[in-house]
Structure formats: structure tokens, C-alpha cells
Amino acid sequence: MLGRKGSPGSSWVSLVLLLVHLSAALEVPLDPKILQELSQPPTITRQSPKDYVIDPRDNIVIQCEAKGKPPPSFSWTRNGTHFDIDKDSRVIMKPNSGTLVIDIVGGGKAEAYEGEYQCTARNDRGTAVSNKIVIRQSRSPMWAKEKIEPIIVQEGVALVLRCDPPAGLPPPIIFWMDSLMRRFPQNERVSQGLNGDLYFSNVLPNDSRSDYICYARFNHTQTIQQKQPISVRVLTMDAINETYAAISNGTELSGDSPAGERKPSILSPKGTRSNKMVLRGQILYLECIAEGLPTPVIRWNKEGGELPSNRAFQINYKKTLKIIDVSEADSGRYQCTAKNKMGTNKHTISVTVKAAPYWINEPKNLVLAPGEDGTIICRANGNPKPAVQWLVNGFPIESAPSDVSRQLMDDTIMFTKVQVSTSAVYQCNASNQHGYLLANAFVNVLAEPPRMLSFSDQVYQVIANKPAWLDCAFFGSPIPKIQWFKDGHGSILYGDSYIFHDNGTVEIIIAQKNNSGTYTCIATNTLGVAHNQAFLEVKDPTTIIKQPEYQSVEKLGTAVFECQVKHDPTLLPIIIWLKNGEELPDDSRHQVFGETLTLLHVTEEDQGSYTCIVNTTLDVNSATAALTVLDRPDPPSDLELTSPLDRSVQLSWIPGDEHNSPISHFIIEYEEDQFEPGAWHHLVEVEGTKSTAQLKLSPYVNYQFRVIAVNPIGSSEPSLPSEHYFTQPAAPEDNPSNVQGMGTDPNNLVITWKPLKGIQHNGAGLTYKVSWRQKDVDDEWTSVMVANVSKYIVSGTPTFSPYDLKVQAFNSLGAAPEPQAVTGYSGEDLPLLAPTSVRQHVVNSTLAKVHWNPVPPESVLGFLKGYKIYYWKERSLIKQSRHHPEVKILTFSGDKNHGMVPGLDPFSVYKLNVRVFNGKGVGPPSDNVVVQTPEGVPSSPEFLKITSPTLDSLTLQWGPPVHPNGILKGYILKYQPINSTHELGPLVEITIPADNETSWTLKDLNYSTRYKFYLNAYTAVGPGSKITEEAITVMDEAMASRQVDIATQGWFIGLMCAIALLILILLIVCFIKRNKGGKYPVKEKEDAHADPEIQPMKEDDGAFGEYRSLESDTEDHKPLKGSRTSSDGTVKKGESDDSLVDYGEGGEGQFNEDGSFIGQYSGKKEKEAVEGNESSEAPSPVNAMNSFV
Incomplete structure (x- = not known):
């Protein structure tokens, strides 16, 4: 980089930037x-x-703590010279520390230790120094003694009470109070200035007092000093003479005369302009206090700019502008304007912002490896710009030993190819006239091979589709190079799926299942290699597959929230339920079972949101649902009656709380105190959206109303009653209802009606006008006035004659509208004639149809109710014996001319007659008619038992049918074997002639085999119902010889007698209870009463009547006998009497009022085998009778 062409300055800056980058590359870890x-x-x-x-009352503690390796030693300077603490017994240094403790409590004087202190910490790697610490003793001086003369001032003028507090260290806090230590109230007119003076923009008479006291509180010493009280007297125009007297006595007088209204003037600061200097970062206070009358209002603004909205505050009733955290941008001119109705006045304050030094780049510690380069920068700013001075180990760098690896350039020191000897502590001091900054930064040259700081073989668990961080904390000098491998050293990690951080951590941006495995990180530098291993497990996320759902539950109901969770099998989820974001209340009604939260007997307090939080060690999921508790509404309140009229009034109310279920309607009830006091009656219903109703009322009622609110949950409690409302009387508007006329005797007419309710009287003195006339005979009405009753009897009327009837209501104010006439009849008499041409037709062995000619209507002498058939059994054609006649009755309602007589015994002779009846009773009988029923099928044999079993034979014994229903021709015996799997074998049939045979022996049977036997009797009509039994042949002769007939054993006979006696006692008890009024169910008819000859026939309306035995008029019906099985294996068929009492009138018969047959016969149900190859038999009596239904 240095070899490139360009200006030397740009190359130098590039080198500095490079070194800055290098210097930040190595950090010493905090691993102990x-x-x-x-x-x-x-x-x-x-x-x-x-x-x-x-x-000054406490010991002086001057702190100085430092760290280093080896631990540093400490020394101090005081006022620039070495401070030898060993020579002063009151000064000690704390062990392993540089902190000084100076004993003042023990008698030392604090002022003797005031001065400038500086601490030095050194070891063999360098020396660090502290700031220069100036120690000053706090002081709280008292006011100088002075005599303050009373102040007399004219009303309306301005006044300033001087405080002039003594100079303290630190400066005191000033406040004004009276002699009772009560603060003076301050406002726009009276306020305290920043200097502590108390300013009055204008004085009032009530400002007169003698105890204005200025207090100074010195927080450091926790003391309060006070100035001498100041006395102020405010004069009004009425006190001018007293004012002159005060002047003659030498009293100070403020103002020549009472002041009038005037425009403002500025009391503080003086003049129209002033200057203010503030340091950057401090708080700026600008004050503007004005006087005037009326009291002026202060407004602040900045010339050429806006006040900083988030840092500027107007306090002290806008007389002080406070700007916090001042910066250079706050320089400028600020203007305060004082204004009242008389005018304005202004003051401008020029603010200059200076700055003590502040850091731009504070020096940082530098850790380098031998041969590396680095930079320490000390860059500060301020106003004026601070000067930077470098020191090395506490001495100016200019006087320090030279170092070829170090080069100084203003605020930067550059190091190149450092060695261990380069290690030192550098101090940077940036200062101007407003303060200084001192910072220590060391250069530490280390040569260390790589070290792993993370735990080895650490297991990391992460949720799929989330980022994963695998740590590889390391240290080394020079800085090691880090590489990551997965599942061995052969697969180095690279690509966009990973982020490699400078601290050695590798981040897997989105972890998937296939990212699970073993990871290795390797750190390498010129001095060695270190490695570490970690394991990553990627888990399935925890999901809520069924979230809790919104619940709307009635009060005291049950709410159930489910939170079904799917999670990684290796993670154990913990489910926590919250209500409204907080822990569930401790309540036994809140039950948590697994993934379900159940709230029992919910109340309004249970309403809210319920959150299911699923926690595992790696992730958390949640779902929320709300619970709404429904309840019936609260009762309405504040009932009010308005808009009163003669027959109506308006009722209004305030609905109660709906409790989360909208009100569907309101029920308005009334109570009156004359006819039914205390009883509330329904008046009207109103839609749930309304809260008023116009009520239609009846006359002459003292009403009171209440309202009930109704929602889908239920009805509220009634509201409190309204006030009473009385309606004026009027004539009746309604007549009695349900007017009827009927006679109780052939020569009278009883007129009845439903009287008016009390609320329908409409006035006092209610009576009824009862009117009648014979229909189509009389033209004139006969009338009578009766009291408030419900019937009237007219005597001497012809039998069963129609009458027109009317009942009209009257009270003291008039009559109700004319009523409509109704028709009634005088009393009935017994019918005169009997039906004629009675004839019968036998349908089958148990059913006959009867026809007759109805009687003339005029002979009925009343309302025709119907006809009755009286019939009884004369004799049986089998036994040729006569029966005691038990007359039974069938009733056929309405004008009928035929009827069906069911339930007859087959092969018997009956007699019957027919009678008409009305409301009075039954007429004379017709001539008797004879009915002869044909043969029917017999009932089942009375019993069947198997005796004398041998290897290949069995003997069957039975009893004849109890009801042969004809001439018995013989018996049909069928049997078939049963194998070990309960399957039935081939069926064998034998016909046995009657001839008084009641036993039969079967031979050539298989040994040790179970057989099932079926036995039924038959007549010329066909076979009857069968009886079944099972038996087993024996395995050998010896067993056969041991067979004993249990029925012949003495002990068995005794047992049977005991059982019979118990049954007899039970029957007697039942009979006694029945005679006392108990009801017994009528047993269904036995098979013997059924007639297999009955064929399906079209139902004839009114063909069957209602049975009634003549004996049933005087005694209860007796139950039919049932069947039972004997203990010796004999099956006995239950007996049945010949009575059809269960069809009788007044009981639960099987025929309805018009004679229709509505019941059915049912025989005893028997367990029958499936007879696959059995030929069809005669129809069952049960099925035959069912065909009528």
C-alpha cells in the first residue's frame, strides 16, 4: 500500500486505517x-x-482500583509531589488496592487534607495513572448578622425581597417559608428567581406579613440556614396618612403613591440585552421575571429557529426556560416577551455554548503478537479545541525512552513490528480552559499458541428450521485461523448455509434434520494448533395440532379447553395454562388433566382469555381462546310511569346487564290490590331492543307494574315494582264466557257461565242479567238479575227442549254490550224404545258380528250417546254343562247399527241383546239373540315331561290341553337330535290318536344323545300351539338302572308343598292389597283364547265396542292366571278364565270408545327350534288375531 503513487497524506491515512483494523483483531478473553x-x-x-x-464529619475515602498481571502496586501524589502515606498515621491504603482512607472521625481535620491527589498503578508491564482528584471540604456558612427594616409598599407596585445567601460548597438550595415552616405559594405574580430572590410583579394587600424568611439548605452537610425575617406592609389609598407618619419615623417606603395599571417591565435580568455562556452537555437556565399590572404573561422564542421540543421546558410559571443536554446547536439569541393588556416588553439573551473536552475516539487497549502492527488513537473535541498530550507510563512521551516500533503523529501513535519490550501504558490528556480528559490505554505484546475456551464435546440441541450456533471460543497470539468440519476432517464447512463469526462460532442459518452430527473446529496460528468437538441434534418442532376453541358457556356450566400437542419424542413438553396472561387462580374448579383444562361451575369471574403454553427445553408454542360466560340478565331498574291517560300509561325502565346474551324480550306484569292482592299477572311482552311500552289498562284498577328481562339463558329476577297507578271506573266491556244450559232433571234447566275476572268488573256493584226463552216457542225473553254468581236454575221446563240463553254483565256505571245468544237444553230422561231386528253373524270361533235397527231419535229423550251390547255364555258344547251367566257389556259410541263381539270361547253357546243410552242412562233391552261358535284349535298340552331314559328309549308323559276348544282328535309328536355344537338333526313326526292317551315311549334312539321334543294337540280345525322339552339317553345300562323319578321322592314332594304354601300366602296378600284399591295390570290373553280360524278382514269402523262386565261395576278386575314350570321339569300351560273383563268399560280395555278394536291377543312366547324341514302348520292364534290390527 505504501508503494502506491499518490500524495503522502493519502498513503499515511491508508496506513493508519489499516493499523486501526489490525489493532482491533485481538482481544484478551475474560476466562479466569x-x-x-x-x-x-x-x-x-x-x-x-x-x-x-x-x-468534614466523615472519614475521607479516595478511591483508586486497578487490575493487571502481575497485580499492580500503588502510590499517590498530593499537589504534584509524592504523598508518603507511611508518615501520616491517619492515612491508610486498603489491602490489594490503591484506595486511601483518611481518619477524620478519630480527630483529624478535613481542611488539612484538601488538595489535588493523583493515583499511580504500576507493574513490570507499565504504569497507569488516575485523574487528578481535587478534594474540597463542604461548607455551610451562616448569614451575617443584620438588621432588616420593615418594608412598606404601595398596593400594585413591584417588590423584590433579597435573599443574598452565603457562598457554600456546594451552593445551597434556596426556598422561602414563613415562621411556621410553610412554603409561600408561588404563581404568575409571585415567584422565586434563580438567584433566590422573591419577586412580586405587583403587591396586594394580603401580601402584608412579618415573616418572609429565606432558607438555604446545604444538602452535603444536611443543614439548613435561615435569613432574618423580613416584614412587608402593603398600603392602600385609605392608609396614606399612616404612610406619612411612617416616613417621619424613618421607615423605608417603596413607591410614592399607589400604582395603577401599567405595561410590563423586566426585573431580571436588567436591561434589554444580556449574555449567557453554558457548557456542552449541561443544563441551560434562562430567566425572565417581569413586573406590571395586571400581572404580565411570559412567552419565549428563539430568533431564527425553534425551541428544541424534546429538550426545552418552560418552568416557574414560564418565567424560566430550561434546556437539557445542551449542544452547539443551542447557541443563539433567545427572546422573552412580557405582555399584559397595557403593553409588552422584551429582553434578549445571547447564548454561547462552549465545550469541555469530549471523546471522539477514546484510546483503546491494544493486544498484539510479536511482529504485528497496531494503532492507538486519542481524538477529542471541545470549544476551544483541546490540546492533546501523550504520556508513557505516567511520563511525557517526549522524555520517555525511544522505541523504534513507535511513531507519534498528533493524536495517533502507530506501532510496527512490535516486540514484547514494546508493552507499556500510554496516557492521553486532552484539555482546554473548561476541563480535561485523561485516558489510559496499554499496549500488551503476547506470544501464545491457540487455546480452546469452549467446553469439549458439548451437545447442542436445536429445533428444525431454526438457526443453530456452535461455539468455538478460542485465544491465541497471533490470532488463530478457524476452520469447521462435519463428521470428520474430510468435509470442511462452506457455502451460503453457514455464517462464520469472528469469535469462532459457526451459525447454521436454517438447521435441518440432516445437519445433525459431529462437528470439529480447528484453531491454527504460527505457534500451534488446537481443536474442539461438538455435537448437534436437530429436533422436530413442538406444534399444537388442536388449539383451544372459543367457549360460550352458561353460568355454572362446564368449559373444556383442549390443547393437543405434537412434539419430538426425545423432548418432554410441559403444558402451562394462563388466564389473561397470568397464572391460573388457585381454584378447585379449575382442573387440568393432561392436555385438557376443565372449568367447572363457571362464573363471570372466569371470563377471559385462556392460553395454553407448551414448553420444552428448546422451544415454546402457545394458543389462546376466549371464554364467555352467559347468564340470565340482571333485572331492569328505575321504572318510571309517564304520559298518563284514562286507559293507558307509558312505562319506561333501564335494562340490566345482559351477561353476554342479548335480551330477546321484556315481560311486563301487573299486580292490583283489590281482587287478587299479591298475585302478579302477565300484561304484555316488549322487544328486547326497547325500554319503553305504552300499556293498555282496564278501568277501576289500582295497578303496580314490574318488568322481567328474558334472554336465551333464562329470565331475570323481577324488577322492583313501579309506583301505583289508579284508573277511573267505567261500564263493563266484557260479558261472562262459556255460557251453557243443561238440565239435571227432566223438568229443569241449569244455566252456567264463567264469571268475569276482577279486573273486568270496571267498577263497583257487579251483577249479571240472566235471560232465557224456549227456542222456536217463546218470542219474549225471561230475565232475572243475579249477584256475582256462576249459575242459575230454571224449573218447570219440558224434557230435553232447546233454549236460547244470554248472560249480560252490569255495574254501577252501566251495562256491557249485548251478548250473543247460545243454545242450551233442559234435562234428559231415559230412552223409551229398544233397538229392533237384532241379528248376528259368526265370523270365526272367537268373533261374532251383530247388526240392529237404530231407535227413532225422538224416543231417545236426550243426547244419543251410543249403543251397548250385553252378552253372556250359556254353555260349552264340549262339556254340555251350563255356566253361571256372567254378563259382559260392549259400548259403541255414536249412532251405530252394528258392532263386533270378540273374545268368545270356541265351541260354545252365547246370548246377547242391544240397548240404546243417552246422558241420563240406558234404555230397555232388545230381544235376546243366540250365538253358537264353531270349534277352534286347542291350547298346548298342560305339561310335558320325559321319564325312564335308557340307552335307546325315552318315555314322554303329558297332560291334555286345558282348553281343547273342540273335540280332541289326537296329538302330533315331533323330535330331532341335538349334536355337541347345538345343531339340530332331522325332524321325526308321529301322530298319536286321542283315545285318552297321555304317554308315549320312543324306541330305537341313539344312546347318550340329546333330543328336542315338540308336542301339540289337534281338533278337526287343526293343531294348536305346541310345548317343547329336551332329554338325553343314557350312556350304559348301569346308569339307566340308577335313574330315579324325582317326582316320586318324598323330599321333593315336601319341597313342592312348601313352595305351593308360600305361593298361596303371596296370592292372599296380593288379593288383600288389590281390594284396598291397588291396580294390577291385565295379563295378555293366552293362546287358548285365540282362534286360528280368524282370517284377515277389512276393519269395520265401529265394529268393536268397549267391554264391561256387569261384575266390574261392583268389584275390581281380577288378573289372569299365568303359566309356570314345575320343578320336576314338567312344563304346565297357564290357565285362563273366560272373562273378557280386560275389555270392560272403565278399565284399560283394548277397544276404543267407538267400538274399534285397538288391542291384540298375545300368547305365551316359547323358545322354538328352527325346523328347517318341518311342514307348515296351522296359523298361530297370535298371528291370526294380529291381522285385525
Whole structure:
């Protein structure tokens, strides 16, 4: 570079810049081990301020701390000469430090130690010096004794009370107070100047007082001194004579006469112009205090510029302009303007900004290797420009030993090809008339091989797609060269994916999974090589795959926030929940389970934002959701009635808090205190967006209103009631409703109505006018006035005759509108005639259809309610025995001419008749008709049991059907084997003639095999329902010989008797409870009541009636008997009585009012095997009856 052509100046500057760059290349690390091994010149680390004001009551401590290797020794100078501390017993130096402690508390005098001190720290590498520290003792002198004469001043003139505080070190703080230590209030008229004087722009009579006292507070010594009190008396025009008397007594008088209004004049500073000098970085105070009447207002401006907005402040009621951190740009002329209504006055202050020296380039320590080049720069500025003086190890550089590697050029020292002997401490002193700067900078020449400062084999973990930093902290002199390798020395790191920092750290800009591995850094210089190894693990990022969602929950409900996390399997996430950015309150209602936060019984206090924070050792993720708690609204308030009219009033209110759920509507209720006091009634509903309602009212009511707010969550509590509002009476507007007429006897008419509510009376003295006339017979009305009742009885009326009826309301003010007439009927009588031409048609073995001719309408003598069929069983065609007749009744509502009679016993003889009925009762019966039912299928055998098992045979025993329903022809027996997997084998069928046979032995069976048996009886109509049983043949003869019929054992018979006795007792208890009013469910009809001959038929409207037994009029219905299984394996079919009481009138029958059949028969459900090759059998009674539904 030096060989290039050009001006010597430009080449020299280039060389300086190069050396500056080189000098910044080597820094000594702060590693304690390195510092212990490396030599270092002294460096001053702590010192007392240049101007050090001390408290004479305390010991004097002059600080001087320094570091270096080897540790430096310390010495002091005082006033430019060596200060031998060993000769003064009151002065000690702290161990391993240069700090001096001077004993004043023990009797020393502080003023004896005032002076200029400087500390020197040296070791074999150089010498550092401190600033020159000037020690001065703080002083708080008292005011000189003086006699202050009272001041008499005319009202309106200006006044200045002088303070003239004594000079202190440091200067005191001035303030004015009275004798009670109360500060005088200051304002635009009265204020304190920077010099401590108290200025009055104009005086007022209330300024008169005798205790104006100026105080000086010396903070350093924590003392306060005070001036003698000043007495001020303000005279008005009325006190002129007293003024002359005061003059004759020699009292000072300010002003010749009371002052009038005048334009301002400047009290401080004097004149129209003044000058002010301030140092750069200090605070500039410009003062402008004016007098005048009225009190002037001060305004500041800078000529040719603006006041610095962020550094300029107008204080002391704008009388002082304060500019902080002054710079050269603040030089110029500042003008203050004092103004009142009488005129203006101005003062201009010329501000000059000077500067004590300040650093541009403060000298820096320089650490070099042998043979390297470097530069120390000491560049300062100031006004005037400071002079720079260099020193070496505390002595002027001019008198220091020469050094060929050093070259001085004004504010720069250049070093070339330094050696270890070049090490020294250089001092730069920049000074002008306003101060000085002193800085120490050492040159330390070191020769050190590379050293690794980072921990070896350090493991770095980083999240994928984030930057990764691998440290390789090192030290060496000359500065080592750093190289990085991955997975061995063969692959050096390079490329745009990496950033190599000067401190040895390599930055992987975006770390990916494939960046994981082993990394090696190598540091090399001319003196050696060092290396270090690190490991990088790139982890998957932690993500929230299901974020908590917004929750809107009703009060006392449950809110659930889920925060499902996906993370690297080697990282353990920790989930923390926050509410509104803070830790969850300690509340048992807040439950955290895994990734779920559950809030139980939420309240309004639970509202807010909930944040799920997922932390791992490497990363953090978060998601936030809000919780809104919904509640029913608060009640409305401040109900007010306005715009009163005769029949209306306006109600207004203030809605309550909606609690996050908009109000849908308001309910207005009223209460009146005459008819139903204390009872609130619904009046009207109003939209939720409104807060007023025009209420329509009834006359003669003392109203009170309340309002209820409704939102989707519920209704609020009612508001407080409004004031009462009374409406004036009027004639009724409504007539009674639901007017009816009907007789209780054949010769009367009972007129009933629903009376008016109290709120409908509209006035006092409510009565009703009841009017009637026979329809199409009478032209005139018969009327009667009755009190506030609900019925009236008219006697002597013809039977079941129509009447026109009216009921009209009256009160003391008039009548309600004329009501519409309604039709009523006088009392009914029993029907006169019976139905004729009654005939029957048998549909099947359990169902018959009955037809008849209706009676003439005029013979009914009332409202035709319907017809009833009375029927009973005469005898069975099987047993040829007569039955005790149990009459049953079927009811058919309306004007019918036929009906269906179901539930008949097959192969039986019945009789029946038909009767009409009205509201009074039942008419005479028709002639009896005989009904004979044909045969039906039988019920299942009563029981089936298997006995006497052998190797290849079994004996079956059974009981005949309880309900043969015809002439029994025989039995059909079917059976099939069952293998070990419960599969059924081929089905075998045998027909057994009746002939009183109740047992059958099967032979040629397989040994040790389970069989399933099916048995049913049949008549000429077909087979009935079957009964099933299973049994096993024995394995050998010995086992067969051991078979015993359990039914013949004594112990079994005894057990069965005990069970039977318990069942009998239970039945008796049930019977007693039933007679006391208990209700029993009616059991469904057994299969025996079903008729397989019934075929599907079209439903005939009104074909079936309602059953009612004549006995049911006097006793409760009895339950049907059920089936049971005996303990010996015998299956017994339940018995059923012949009653159809479960269809009776008044019970839960299976026929509706018009005779339609709405129920169904259902038989006992049996577990039946799948008979794959079994031929179809006769239809089930259950299925046959279901076809009617």
C-alpha cells in the first residue's frame, strides 16, 4: 500500500486505517484461567470524581482500583509531589488496592487534607495513572448578622425581597417559608428567581406579613440556614396618612403613591440585552421575571429557529426556560416577551455554548503478537479545541525512552513490528480552559499458541428450521485461523448455509434434520494448533395440532379447553395454562388433566382469555381462546310511569346487564290490590331492543307494574315494582264466557257461565242479567238479575227442549254490550224404545258380528250417546254343562247399527241383546239373540315331561290341553337330535290318536344323545300351539338302572308343598292389597283364547265396542292366571278364565270408545327350534288375531 503513487497524506491515512483494523483483531478473553497466565499492564478500574467535595464529619475515602498481571502496586501524589502515606498515621491504603482512607472521625481535620491527589498503578508491564482528584471540604456558612427594616409598599407596585445567601460548597438550595415552616405559594405574580430572590410583579394587600424568611439548605452537610425575617406592609389609598407618619419615623417606603395599571417591565435580568455562556452537555437556565399590572404573561422564542421540543421546558410559571443536554446547536439569541393588556416588553439573551473536552475516539487497549502492527488513537473535541498530550507510563512521551516500533503523529501513535519490550501504558490528556480528559490505554505484546475456551464435546440441541450456533471460543497470539468440519476432517464447512463469526462460532442459518452430527473446529496460528468437538441434534418442532376453541358457556356450566400437542419424542413438553396472561387462580374448579383444562361451575369471574403454553427445553408454542360466560340478565331498574291517560300509561325502565346474551324480550306484569292482592299477572311482552311500552289498562284498577328481562339463558329476577297507578271506573266491556244450559232433571234447566275476572268488573256493584226463552216457542225473553254468581236454575221446563240463553254483565256505571245468544237444553230422561231386528253373524270361533235397527231419535229423550251390547255364555258344547251367566257389556259410541263381539270361547253357546243410552242412562233391552261358535284349535298340552331314559328309549308323559276348544282328535309328536355344537338333526313326526292317551315311549334312539321334543294337540280345525322339552339317553345300562323319578321322592314332594304354601300366602296378600284399591295390570290373553280360524278382514269402523262386565261395576278386575314350570321339569300351560273383563268399560280395555278394536291377543312366547324341514302348520292364534290390527 505504501508503494502506491499518490500524495503522502493519502498513503499515511491508508496506513493508519489499516493499523486501526489490525489493532482491533485481538482481544484478551475474560476466562479466569487465561487471565491468570497472561501478563497484562495495569488498568484503572475505579477512581473518585475529579471534583470531590467531602463532608468534614466523615472519614475521607479516595478511591483508586486497578487490575493487571502481575497485580499492580500503588502510590499517590498530593499537589504534584509524592504523598508518603507511611508518615501520616491517619492515612491508610486498603489491602490489594490503591484506595486511601483518611481518619477524620478519630480527630483529624478535613481542611488539612484538601488538595489535588493523583493515583499511580504500576507493574513490570507499565504504569497507569488516575485523574487528578481535587478534594474540597463542604461548607455551610451562616448569614451575617443584620438588621432588616420593615418594608412598606404601595398596593400594585413591584417588590423584590433579597435573599443574598452565603457562598457554600456546594451552593445551597434556596426556598422561602414563613415562621411556621410553610412554603409561600408561588404563581404568575409571585415567584422565586434563580438567584433566590422573591419577586412580586405587583403587591396586594394580603401580601402584608412579618415573616418572609429565606432558607438555604446545604444538602452535603444536611443543614439548613435561615435569613432574618423580613416584614412587608402593603398600603392602600385609605392608609396614606399612616404612610406619612411612617416616613417621619424613618421607615423605608417603596413607591410614592399607589400604582395603577401599567405595561410590563423586566426585573431580571436588567436591561434589554444580556449574555449567557453554558457548557456542552449541561443544563441551560434562562430567566425572565417581569413586573406590571395586571400581572404580565411570559412567552419565549428563539430568533431564527425553534425551541428544541424534546429538550426545552418552560418552568416557574414560564418565567424560566430550561434546556437539557445542551449542544452547539443551542447557541443563539433567545427572546422573552412580557405582555399584559397595557403593553409588552422584551429582553434578549445571547447564548454561547462552549465545550469541555469530549471523546471522539477514546484510546483503546491494544493486544498484539510479536511482529504485528497496531494503532492507538486519542481524538477529542471541545470549544476551544483541546490540546492533546501523550504520556508513557505516567511520563511525557517526549522524555520517555525511544522505541523504534513507535511513531507519534498528533493524536495517533502507530506501532510496527512490535516486540514484547514494546508493552507499556500510554496516557492521553486532552484539555482546554473548561476541563480535561485523561485516558489510559496499554499496549500488551503476547506470544501464545491457540487455546480452546469452549467446553469439549458439548451437545447442542436445536429445533428444525431454526438457526443453530456452535461455539468455538478460542485465544491465541497471533490470532488463530478457524476452520469447521462435519463428521470428520474430510468435509470442511462452506457455502451460503453457514455464517462464520469472528469469535469462532459457526451459525447454521436454517438447521435441518440432516445437519445433525459431529462437528470439529480447528484453531491454527504460527505457534500451534488446537481443536474442539461438538455435537448437534436437530429436533422436530413442538406444534399444537388442536388449539383451544372459543367457549360460550352458561353460568355454572362446564368449559373444556383442549390443547393437543405434537412434539419430538426425545423432548418432554410441559403444558402451562394462563388466564389473561397470568397464572391460573388457585381454584378447585379449575382442573387440568393432561392436555385438557376443565372449568367447572363457571362464573363471570372466569371470563377471559385462556392460553395454553407448551414448553420444552428448546422451544415454546402457545394458543389462546376466549371464554364467555352467559347468564340470565340482571333485572331492569328505575321504572318510571309517564304520559298518563284514562286507559293507558307509558312505562319506561333501564335494562340490566345482559351477561353476554342479548335480551330477546321484556315481560311486563301487573299486580292490583283489590281482587287478587299479591298475585302478579302477565300484561304484555316488549322487544328486547326497547325500554319503553305504552300499556293498555282496564278501568277501576289500582295497578303496580314490574318488568322481567328474558334472554336465551333464562329470565331475570323481577324488577322492583313501579309506583301505583289508579284508573277511573267505567261500564263493563266484557260479558261472562262459556255460557251453557243443561238440565239435571227432566223438568229443569241449569244455566252456567264463567264469571268475569276482577279486573273486568270496571267498577263497583257487579251483577249479571240472566235471560232465557224456549227456542222456536217463546218470542219474549225471561230475565232475572243475579249477584256475582256462576249459575242459575230454571224449573218447570219440558224434557230435553232447546233454549236460547244470554248472560249480560252490569255495574254501577252501566251495562256491557249485548251478548250473543247460545243454545242450551233442559234435562234428559231415559230412552223409551229398544233397538229392533237384532241379528248376528259368526265370523270365526272367537268373533261374532251383530247388526240392529237404530231407535227413532225422538224416543231417545236426550243426547244419543251410543249403543251397548250385553252378552253372556250359556254353555260349552264340549262339556254340555251350563255356566253361571256372567254378563259382559260392549259400548259403541255414536249412532251405530252394528258392532263386533270378540273374545268368545270356541265351541260354545252365547246370548246377547242391544240397548240404546243417552246422558241420563240406558234404555230397555232388545230381544235376546243366540250365538253358537264353531270349534277352534286347542291350547298346548298342560305339561310335558320325559321319564325312564335308557340307552335307546325315552318315555314322554303329558297332560291334555286345558282348553281343547273342540273335540280332541289326537296329538302330533315331533323330535330331532341335538349334536355337541347345538345343531339340530332331522325332524321325526308321529301322530298319536286321542283315545285318552297321555304317554308315549320312543324306541330305537341313539344312546347318550340329546333330543328336542315338540308336542301339540289337534281338533278337526287343526293343531294348536305346541310345548317343547329336551332329554338325553343314557350312556350304559348301569346308569339307566340308577335313574330315579324325582317326582316320586318324598323330599321333593315336601319341597313342592312348601313352595305351593308360600305361593298361596303371596296370592292372599296380593288379593288383600288389590281390594284396598291397588291396580294390577291385565295379563295378555293366552293362546287358548285365540282362534286360528280368524282370517284377515277389512276393519269395520265401529265394529268393536268397549267391554264391561256387569261384575266390574261392583268389584275390581281380577288378573289372569299365568303359566309356570314345575320343578320336576314338567312344563304346565297357564290357565285362563273366560272373562273378557280386560275389555270392560272403565278399565284399560283394548277397544276404543267407538267400538274399534285397538288391542291384540298375545300368547305365551316359547323358545322354538328352527325346523328347517318341518311342514307348515296351522296359523298361530297370535298371528291370526294380529291381522285385525
